[in-house]
Amino acid sequence: MKSTLLFVFFIFSFSAISQTQSSKREIREVRLSGSGYALGLQHGKLLKKEIGELVVKMKKNTADNLHKDADKAIKEFFDYAQFTDDIKKYTPELYEEVKGIADGSGQSFNDIMLFNLLDEFWVYIDAISNHHCSGIGVPSVNGSVGYIAQNMDIESYTDGYQILIRLERTDKRPEQFILTHPGAIGFNGMNEAGIGACMNTIMQLKASNKGLPVAFIVRRILNSTDKNDLLNFIQTVPHASGQNYLIGIQGEVYDFEASANKVVRFDPKNPNRTVYHTNHPIVNDDVKEWAKRFDPTSATKPINSNSYIRLAAVQNRVMASPTLNDVLIKETLRSKDDKENPVCRAPKNGGFTFASVIMTLTGTPNLQVTAGPPDESEYKRFDFK
The missing domain is CATH 3.60.60.10 (Penicillin V Acylase; Chain A)
Structure with a gap:
């Protein structure tokens, strides 16, 4: 009986410790310099692994929520989206920054641009x-x-x-x-x-x-x-x-x-x-x-x-x-x-x-x-x- 209680206590304690540790997230500080394409390229190269993981997760999330192929949904969104002219007019260096992130991370431009059209994609799907x-x-x-x-x-x-x-x-x-x-x-x-x-x-x-x-x-x-x-x-x-x-x-x-x-x-x-x-x-x-x-x-x-x-x-x-x-x-x-x-x-x-x-x-x-x-x-x- 004593050993059983000890075992249960160990399992409970391990579970509680695991939950406590999982809740202790740390914000990561990333220092970037430059502007325009060079800034984006630095961003993309430094965070290439994480960006690749997020693209996969984003597409799975999109497919699960919309019940359709993610790449098809993204293409349909960009057929609708006509933001490029205004981005280039008001914030041309930020358009170049997005291009740099895509090139630096090895991801497609549209996938990275989608990360930067979060609200606009929500609007498109009425999420x-x-x-x-x-x-x-x-x-x-x-x-x-x-x-x-x-x-x-x-x-x-x-x-x-x-x-x-x-x-x-x-x-x-x-x-x-x-x-x-x-x-x-x-x-x-x-x-x-x-x-x-x-x-x-x-x-x-x-x-x-x-x-x-x-x-x-x-x-x-x-x-x-x-x-x-x-x-x-x-x-x-x-x-x-x-x-x-x-x-x-x-x-x-x-x-x-x-x-x-x-x-x-x-x-x-x-x-x-x-x-x-x-x-x-x-x-x-x-x-x-x-x-x-x-x-x-x-x-x-x-x-x-x-x-x-x-x-x-x-x-x-x-x-x-x-x-x-x-x-x-x-x-x-x-x-x-x-x-x-x-x-x-x-x-x-x-x-x-x-x-x-x-x-x-x-x-x-x-x-x-x-x-x-x-x-x-x-x-x-x-x-x-």
Whole structure:
């Protein structure tokens, strides 16, 4: 009996240790330099193995979800997608960067470009369940610290591939931290001037098969240090996908809901001036036909749906606290106030919290990030040179 109990205890202990070890992910810092094709080539060569693995996983995920051959589905998407002209017009060096990644990794250009058209592919297949990002903006008031933060939720097959690119400064751009996975030019990030950008997909807003895709908009924002340039760009560039952009410019925070036809600023006019957003339109009424119930002017908005529940959770926590700091933000991003619709998502079929980021935009700008859900990993701080 004693030996049996000892054996059971050993099995239980081994299982518990294995689970604990598997939850301790580490964000990998990757330092890159150069620009355009040379930057992409460096990226592709350095992360060739990981990119190859992700291409295989991406195609399996695509085939499983669409119930069709992945290569055929990708070809059909690129027959629809007409983004090249706008990418070359507004961000030509990023188009060359994608080419460099493809060549450096030995993968096809379309497979690598697909990594960089994540939202646009979701729009194409109407994959409304894959994204559950939650964002928070805390402006600097009377000398307080300014932050923007986000749980970045994407497909579960990307787990284990979280990287933070430290992009070195050049004469034409500031030093940057870019959250992404191998093969992708960026999901969100910030630069040394205290400018950061976080994104939330708004699938209900009208999209287009033309315009500038989200990843390229993100990198264009991070390349700039000029407030007026940034605000003009985000409000005038043609947008390919419905998206919410939470932009921190040192002590100021701006939030814009962008669709293919209009860009509308969201400002909840809170006494503490905070901003928060999830995955439905709050002020932009340029919605798709199937999403009329999500129109901000609708009297029958689906307030019991996932995005509304998460927004309420974030709002309640941010508005209830007298102290707005990174401790509160971490507690909010780790929260699971509604078990079925948590702000922090564990890995499972479909999607999960790929990473959680907190960008400190005033004082000494820095970024804190987790690999995976923030309730499973500690935030790691990265400082600029």
